[in-house]
Amino acid sequence: MRYINERKIEDLLAAAAKVDGAKIEAILEKSRALKRLTLEESAALLTVEEPRDLEKIFTAASWVKDKIYGKRIVLFAPLYISNLCVNGCLYCAFKRDNPLIQRKTLTLAEISEQVEWLLKRGHKRILLVAAELASSCQAIDYYVEAIKTIYRTRFGPHYIRRVNINCAPLSVEGFKRLKAAGIGTYQLFQETYHEKTYRDVHPAGPKSDPDNRLEAIDRAFSAGIDDVGIGVLYGLYDYKFETLALLMHIEHLEERFGVGPHTISVPRIEPALGAELSQNIPYPVSDLDFKKIVAVLRLSVPYTGMILSTRERPALRDELVNLGISQISAESRTSPGGYTENNSQNLEEAQFSLSDQRNLEEIIAALLDKGLIPSFCAACYRKERTGETFMNLAKPGLIKEKCSVNALITLKEYLDDFASSKVKESGYRLIDEIRPTLSPQDQQILKNYFASIDQGARDKYI
Ligand code: SAM
Secondary structure, three states, X not given: OOOOOHHHHHXXXXXXXXXXXXXXXXXXXXXHXXXXXXXXXXXXXXXXXXXXXXXXXXXXXXXXXXXXXXXXXEEEEEEEEEOOOOOOOOOOOOOOOOOOOOOOEOOHHHHHHHHHHHHHHOOOEEEEEEOOOOOHHHHHHHHHHHHHHHHHOOEOOEOOOEEEEEOOOOOHHHHHHHHHOOEEEEEOOOEOOOHHHHHHHOOOOHHHOHHHHHHHXXXXXXXXXXXXXXXXXXOOOOHHHHHHHHHHHHHXXXXXXXXXXXXXXXXXXXXXXXXXXXXXXXXXXXXXXXXXXXXXXXXXXXXXXXXXOOOOOHHHHHHHHHHXXXXXXXXXXXXXXXXXXXXXXXXXXOOOOOOOOOXXXXXXXXXXXXXXXXXXXXXXXXOOOOHHHHHHHHOOOOHHHXXXXXXXXXXXXXXXXXXXXXXXXXXXXXXXXXXXXXXHHXXXXXXXXXXHHHOOOOOOOO
């Protein structure tokens, strides 16, 4: 795979195994100064097994997380619009020869119905997800219409404020059309950066070409989409190799475009109907190693957002938000039309099964209990704080102020409009606790915005 030097990764990991506790301490010191780590340093942290040193990594990661992002956790819902697929990914229920899956491509009216369901619960951010259609031209037309439909759908005064997308690689022209339609982040996971494994688990369809997938992120940047999301599907190959390779991919993007990805996703393989590899995971990642991955990524690229999905269990998700995760999905369904189908996950149409089945309000309540601010903020994108502009604020830790104010504004809107009395109570209490910790200027801004929300204004942000 271009940009990924497997030999170098293996050499780095072999050398890292000899690193001692003093060196680990020095690396953590550098992290606490919010400096990005080198591949050598990340490799050293990834090979730590000693419980005491691991604890130090976790403590440092949660400190850095708080410094850069503060207490807010951004919430979103995935919206699966089609499970029709030309690929043969061995781990995925959507693979083309899977007879156990009912195929479905939502009409625009059905998409609107799904969005309305999400709006009624208080969602403001959607990740559009689609399997790969046979014709990429038709796919682009469909995505563009779907995006427009999502933005157009209303429930009273409520509408979706940011649509991100996870779809198969497109040409530069295709990406330009997505950008013109108003997408926020373009998200694409390499799945595995290990070439042999990649070729083995993607035997058929356009996805079988690893370089086309890797270079899609470059094409998205070239098309002017400057918020991109990358990721690894953990479980396909050795997690240490994958994490270093992902960081190598980031180095390439930083070198070529002056900026890395906006977000990193860390999905772990979940059981999927008719996809045998998902039931016999080749390189299972334990919960402890998974925590280490999240913490090491947080320390390696302190200013890059990190996304966790409902593939993970509630208790683990609640821990990982402290270790570095900045965005989580909530109340997800991975089947097209899944939100309105008896309110449950339809396994015959779903991509994989989910571990966190809590509804949005339950997830919000759990975040509030931990003193975290659930946020529906979409301000950066709309204020053109994307790509390098965002990173220039994030790197010195300045984005946090804006995040906190915007998170509190969106939390108040949510509480006023959607929350039960119990959640209202804990939400308003958290707002009262956090307000005095803001700068006097931000407190004033918040006071003015809260007054206008009380007057009925919505969708306020700085
Ligand atoms: N067609 C798009 C593409 O080419 O990437 C979207 C793919 S899929 C709908 C979104 C992501 O789900 C994949 O990139 C993969 O990482 C993840 N995924 C697939 N099967 C999975 C499973 N069994 N467990 C967990 N995640 C899975």
